[in-house]
Amino acid sequence: MSTPVIEARNVVKAFGGAKAVDDVSVAVEAGDIHAVVGENGAGKSTLMRILSGIETLDSGAVLVDGQEIENSAKSSLEAGISLVHQELSLIPEMTVAENILLGSFPTKAGVTRKAEMKRIAAETLKEIGVDVDLDERISRLSVALRQFVEIARAVARKPKVLILDEPTASLTPAETDYLLDMLKRLASQGLAIIYISHRIPEVFRICNKVTVLRDGQRVFVSEVAKTKPDQVINEMVGRELQLGLQSRRQANPGEVVLAAHGIRATGVNNVSLEVRAGEIVGLGGLVGAGRTELVRAIIGADNRTAGRVVLNSQGKSTVISGYMSAIRAGVAYVPEERRVDGLAMTMAVFENIYLPNRRELGAGGITRPGKMLSFALELANKVGLRPPQVKLEAGQYSGGNQQKIVIAKWLGRRPSFVVLDEPTRGVDVGAKAEIHKLVKELADQGTAVLVVSSDLPELLELADVIHVMRDGKITGTLAANEADEKSVMSLAAGEKLVEA
Amino acid sequence: MGDPLTQVNALATSEAPNKEISTGAKVLAWMADNGIFVLTAVLIAVAVIGVEGFASLQNIADVFHRAAPIGIVAVGMTFVVISGNYLDLSVVAQVATSAVILIAVSNEYGYIPAILAAMLAAAVFGIVNGVAVGYFKANAVIVTLSTTYIGLGLLRFFSGGSIFFGPYESPLASFGAGKLGPVPYSAIVLVIMTILLSLLLTRTNFGFTVRSFGVNERATRLGGTNTGLVIIGAFLVTAFSAMIAGFVLAAFSNTAVSAMSTGYDFRALAAIIVGGTSVFGGKGSVPRTLLGVVFVSVLTNVLVLLNISFGYQQMALGFLIAAAVSIDALARRAGKK
Numbered sequence: 001m002s003t004p005v006i007e008a009r010n011v012v013k014a015f016g017g018a019k020a021v022d023d024v025s026v027a028v029e030a031g032d033i034h035a036v037v038g039e040n041g042a043g044k045s046t047l048m049r050i051l052s053g054i055e056t057l058d059s060g061a062v063l064v065d066g067q068e069i070e071n072s073a074k075s076s077l078e079a080g081i082s083l084v085h086q087e088l089s090l091i092p093e094m095t096v097a098e099n100i101l102l103g104s105f106p107t108k109a110g111v112t113r114k115a116e117m118k119r120i121a122a123e124t125l126k127e128i129g130v131d132v133d134l135d136e137r138i139s140r141l142s143v144a145l146r147q148f149v150e151i152a153r154a155v156a157r158k159p160k161v162l163i164l165d166e167p168t169a170s171l172t173p174a175e176t177d178y179l180l181d182m183l184k185r186l187a188s189q190g191l192a193i194i195y196i197s198h199r200i201p202e203v204f205r206i207c208n209k210v211t212v213l214r215d216g217q218r219v220f221v222s223e224v225a226k227t228k229p230d231q232v233i234n235e236m237v238g239r240e241l242q243l244g245l246q247s248r249r250q251a252n253p254g255e256v257v258l259a260a261h262g263i264r265a266t267g268v269n270n271v272s273l274e275v276r277a278g279e280i281v282g283l284g285g286l287v288g289a290g291r292t293e294l295v296r297a298i299i300g301a302d303n304r305t306a307g308r309v310v311l312n313s314q315g316k317s318t319v320i321s322g323y324m325s326a327i328r329a330g331v332a333y334v335p336e337e338r339r340v341d342g343l344a345m346t347m348a349v350f351e352n353i354y355l356p357n358r359r360e361l362g363a364g365g366i367t368r369p370g371k372m373l374s375f376a377l378e379l380a381n382k383v384g385l386r387p388p389q390v391k392l393e394a395g396q397y398s399g400g401n402q403q404k405i406v407i408a409k410w411l412g413r414r415p416s417f418v419v420l421d422e423p424t425r426g427v428d429v430g431a432k433a434e435i436h437k438l439v440k441e442l443a444d445q446g447t448a449v450l451v452v453s454s455d456l457p458e459l460l461e462l463a464d465v466i467h468v469m470r471d472g473k474i475t476g477t478l479a480a481n482e483a484d485e486k487s488v489m490s491l492a493a494g495e496k497l498v499e500a
Numbered sequence: 501m502g503d504p505l506t507q508v509n510a511l512a513t514s515e516a517p518n519k520e521i522s523t524g525a526k527v528l529a530w531m532a533d534n535g536i537f538v539l540t541a542v543l544i545a546v547a548v549i550g551v552e553g554f555a556s557l558q559n560i561a562d563v564f565h566r567a568a569p570i571g572i573v574a575v576g577m578t579f580v581v582i583s584g585n586y587l588d589l590s591v592v593a594q595v596a597t598s599a600v601i602l603i604a605v606s607n608e609y610g611y612i613p614a615i616l617a618a619m620l621a622a623a624v625f626g627i628v629n630g631v632a633v634g635y636f637k638a639n640a641v642i643v644t645l646s647t648t649y650i651g652l653g654l655l656r657f658f659s660g661g662s663i664f665f666g667p668y669e670s671p672l673a674s675f676g677a678g679k680l681g682p683v684p685y686s687a688i689v690l691v692i693m694t695i696l697l698s699l700l701l702t703r704t705n706f707g708f709t710v711r712s713f714g715v716n717e718r719a720t721r722l723g724g725t726n727t728g729l730v731i732i733g734a735f736l737v738t739a740f741s742a743m744i745a746g747f748v749l750a751a752f753s754n755t756a757v758s759a760m761s762t763g764y765d766f767r768a769l770a771a772i773i774v775g776g777t778s779v780f781g782g783k784g785s786v787p788r789t790l791l792g793v794v795f796v797s798v799l800t801n802v803l804v805l806l807n808i809s810f811g812y813q814q815m816a817l818g819f820l821i822a823a824a825v826s827i828d829a830l831a832r833r834a835g836k837k
Contacts, residue, residue: 301722327724341722344715346782355712355723358705365705409723 003066004029005192006051006081006161011060013046020046022216023060026194028161028209033183033193035203035224038213039236039286039454039489044196047213048163051194052076052083064160080160084150084167092139097121099138100153124156128182144175151179155186162186163194168202169288180206198236198286200229200493214238233493237456237485249440251464251480253279256312257448258298258417263307265297269472270306275417275448280439282463283452284488290472291452292336295419298450299326299333313416327356332410336421336452338399342406345395349385350376352394353409360413379408384434400424400431407438418442421452436462456485468492525834532831536776536788540795547802554805557682567797568686569595569749569761571790574768575690575697576741578789579734582701584714584781585633585640587769588735591742593651594625595761598746600655603664603756606672618743625651626739627732634731648765655758666754676751686748690790693741698786700737710734714781770817771796773824780832796820 004027013021021043028034038044049055051062053069053076061068064079090099097118098105106116118134125132130148138146147167154162164183168176184206187193195207203210204224212220212235220235254277263271267290275281283291297304300323309320311329318329335341343352353376354361361371376390383404385397394405403423410418420439424432439462443449453459459466466478468491476491547554554560573591580588598618605614625647632643666672678685701707709730712720721727745764750756775792777784796817803813 323722324724324726333722335722340716341718344712344719344782347712347715351708351712352719354708355720355725358708362705362708367703367705367708 002029004063005065006194007063007066008047008051009061009063011047011050011062012058013043013050013055014058019216021050021057021213024213024216024218025060026211026218026221028192028194030160030190030192031187032209033187033195033207035195035197035207035210036213037196037198037200037203037210037232037236039198039456042213042236043216044213045165046216048083048165048194048196051161051163052081054083077157080158081163082154082157082159082161083163083165084154085165090138090146090150090153093137095135095137096125096132096141096149097134099149100124100156102153104157120156121152124152128152128155128186130182144171144178147171147175147179148182151182159191161192161194163196165196166198166288167195168197168199176202198493200232203232204229212236233486233489237489249444251279251443253277253464254446258309258311258450260298260309261307263294263297263304263309265293265302265304265307267293267472268297268304271469271472271474273467273474275450277416277446277448278443279465280443280449280451280463282459282466283450283469284456284459284466285454285469285492287454289469289492291469292421293472294469295333295421295450295452299323299331299419301326301333311417327413330413330416332356332413332415332418334403334406334410334418334420334423336425338402338406338426343394343402346393348391349380349394349397349405350390352405353379353390353412356409357412375412376408379412380405382411383408383438398428398431400427400435403427403431403435404438407435411442415447417448417450419450419452422454423451424453424455424458432458456488459483459488460485470494525831528827528831528834532778532827533776535827536774536791536795539774540791540798543795543798543802547798551802551805554802559801559805561679561682561684561687563797563801564687564690565684565752566801567793568684568690569745569752570764570767571690571771571793571797572693572745572748573738573742573764574771574789574793575694575786576738576745577768578697578772578777578784578786579701579707579710579737580640581769581772581777581779582714582781582784583710583731583734584717585731585734586779587641587644587765587772588629588738589641589644589765590625590629590647590651591738591745591768592761592763592765593648593655594622594739594742595746595749595764596756596758597621597625597651597655598743599750599756599760600659600664600758602672602747602750603666603754604659607664607666611671615747618746619740622739622743623736625742626736629739630732630735631728633735634728652758659758661758663755663757666750668754670754672751673754676748676754686752689744689748690793693744694786694790697737697741701786706730706733711782714783716782766821767796767817770821770824773821773828778828778832779825780828 007027009025011021011024012019024047026036036044046055050057053071053073056071062071064081069075069079091102100121101117106113106120121134128148128151130152132145138149167179171179180202183193197203207224210222210224210227210232211218212232214236219238256274257277258275261272271294273281285291293302296302298309300320311318311320311331313330320326320329339345350373354372357375361375362368373390377388380388380390385401385404385408394402397405423439424435427435439449439451451462460483464480466483466488467474468476468488470492478487573595577588577591598621601618601621602614605617629644629647632638633640675685680688701710709720709725713727713730717727749760771792772789773779774795775788777788799816800813803816
């Protein structure tokens with residue numbers, strides 16, 4: 001066996017107490033396309049950031065051509081490791097040529113040599129087989145072309161190793177085909193490619209090796225020819241199903257409370273769904289599938305380009321056109337980004353709880369401090385805030401308690417439709433169970449609940465119906481009794497489509 | 501940044517026990533919060549003991565009398581600062597516009613039409629600034645710099661750059677010179693404005709949303725708030741305060757001219773920041789601004805009494821603001837770590 005071009009040896013990286021990457025080894029040879037797959041948060045991106053020197057490692061080593069390299073972005077780059085970022089890092093106001101050579105402009109006595117720059121950029125684009133005007137500004141390009149320019153930028157550095165992190169996340173099928181063919185061609189010229197994805201069909205199309213990460217550990221490595229999509233998905237999900245430990249509630253759905261029809265918005269392509277009183281509807285899928293975009297479009301927090309949403313609450317039917325009308329009609333929204341969208345961190349708990357309830361509590365627009373405090377205290381106790389000190393700043397509480405504050409502020413409005421986006425992300429186990437209990441109680445009291453979650457066991461425990469999304473569409477709907485981690489994951493990763 | 505990484509990071513920080521705060525950070529935070537009380541006390545003590553002519557009733561009444569117009573602007577502009585939109589530079593144009601309208605229009609048509617016209621002008625300023633900043637999300641500094649120029653330009657166009665005089669004996673003139681006991685009316689207006697605006701900020705839903713917006717704009721919007729209206733409100737409060745400041749200023753000399761309020765933007769901001777209201781928004785109060793006004797005014801008075809030239813006075817004010825905003829920024833950063 002020849003020396004691998006790049007090798008990660010027993011790499012460990014922890015954030016706080018949590019190990020994001022736990023003793024992972026990966027080796028890639030020249031001409032290989034090696035897939036690294038795993039669920040959201042499995043440690044793929046962290047590992048790649050370590051390989052490209054952006055993230056420091058706690059222990060272990062990165063080797064290029066058998067030589068250990070220093071753990072820095074500069075030495076990784078010099079050793080020939082080029083990372084194509086998951087989130088585009090191009091400068092929109094600069095031209096294609098400028099972006100391709102960003103950071104390595106050819107200069108003469110400090111003056112950029114434009115002609116030389118364009119020559120190199122043109123050469124690189126030709127090499128990867130992309131035709132785009134060198135003088136066009138990035139802001140005028142399509143997402144796919146930007147992605148290709150991003151790859152050109154990595155290739156222009158003449159790397160030995162090319163790392164791509166979810167490069168097809170926002171591409172159409174045709175664009176994806178083009179990109180996959182491009183990678184195959186680059187590999188055949190002797191480049192070692194690491195391909196990060198959670199799209200299994202792509203892995204089986206172009207990769208010759210696959211490594212599966214789960215909870216930061218390498219749980220599986222194989223030649224692609226010797227395994228099957230099913231097996232890879234099993235390894236990705238992996239964990240023991242804990243059905244016995246969960247107390248699934250007996251759902252008793254009533255009338256339709258929320259009906260969304262033909263929703264289109266950025267990242268959402270013609271989605272319809274209904275949520276009934278007393279029902280918990282789950283939205284599964286991978287990051288970037290359009291779940292958050294969908295719920296925000298439904299409640300009017302972001303604009304939608306098409307679609308109609310009707311909320312039936314207390315015998316009244318309201319067409320939801322904007323966020324303010326949604327709130328007034330009885331919608332509550334517990335957002336994904338708790339710290340940014342959910343709470344004013346340096347304000348007191350009681351003030352955070354007051355915000356959405358101020359019109360009801362502060363008649364005539366006058367605040368009543370005594371009422372504010374007693375109202376907040378009652379809700380804090382209801383959600384189990386510990387300690388229930390409503391005068392403390394929200395930021396002084398832990399993640400789980402902060403999430404309880406966000407829930408508390410909406411419970412005060414007795415909403416008829418509650419949207420929770422990743423309700424327990426970054427929350428400890430105890431608080432997670434309490435939040436689950438709260439969500440179930442809400443549904444038991446007749447509230448219509450829509451839960452977005454990337455946490456499969458959570459989704460399976462809470463939801464009565466699970467819609468799985470991929471590429472902005474619902475790719476499948478599973479009833480609680482027929483859903484398991486594997487069925488959700490196959491729909492989310494699009495494995496079924498390849499078999500069809 | 502890769503998404504899974506941010507998730508892990510969020511997890512790590514959210515699970516961390518209440519972060520330990522270094523001594524340096526505590527000192528900075530204390531200074532940002534309480535420095536003004538100590539500074540004002542020390543300054544007044546030094547002035548009373550060491551500066552001849554300071555500790556007379558006449559001088560102190562005079563200090564407050566002079567401080568009133570800028571103070572009234574400052575207590576109003578506190579709303580814009582707390583909303584996280586830095587400042588309203590156009591108060592310079594607003595004060596002058598109000599003063600010129602009051603005298604010029606009242607000379608022709610009487611006080612009521614004059615006050616109505618000034619209110620209309622204030623509403624236009626407040627709404628234009630508020631819509632541009634609140635709805636178009638334009639930068640407040642640039643927007644209000646533009647409206648300063650537009651406002652002053654219009655004012656010079658209509659006034660021809662001339663000075664307007666009120667009649668020799670008028671209610672306005674007697675108000676400008678009037679006192680309740682030893683206390684000038686202007687100072688009473690400043691105190692009343694402070695009390696009213698403080699209640700508006702702390703005891704109404706509008707004030708609550710201004711503070712909440714200053715802390716976290718997105719959470720405030722998602723909490724069911726029309727944030728554009730909140731910002732328009734903050735600029736309207738500033739505009740109406742500037743209008744009243746213009747009335748008080750016009751009453752002082754019974755004259756009005758477009759250049760009469762030069763420097764009010766910076767002096768008002770100095771009072772607000774020195775008072776301990778954060779330029780990052782969300783933190784501060786109206787009484788603090790009053791305290792900042794007192795500090796800046798007493799400092800200026802002391803420098804005048806000590807015969808220190810105007811150039812040095814300007815420098816002192818510059819240094820004061822630079823120090824105050826630096827402490828504010830350092831305290832915020834230290835608190836974050």
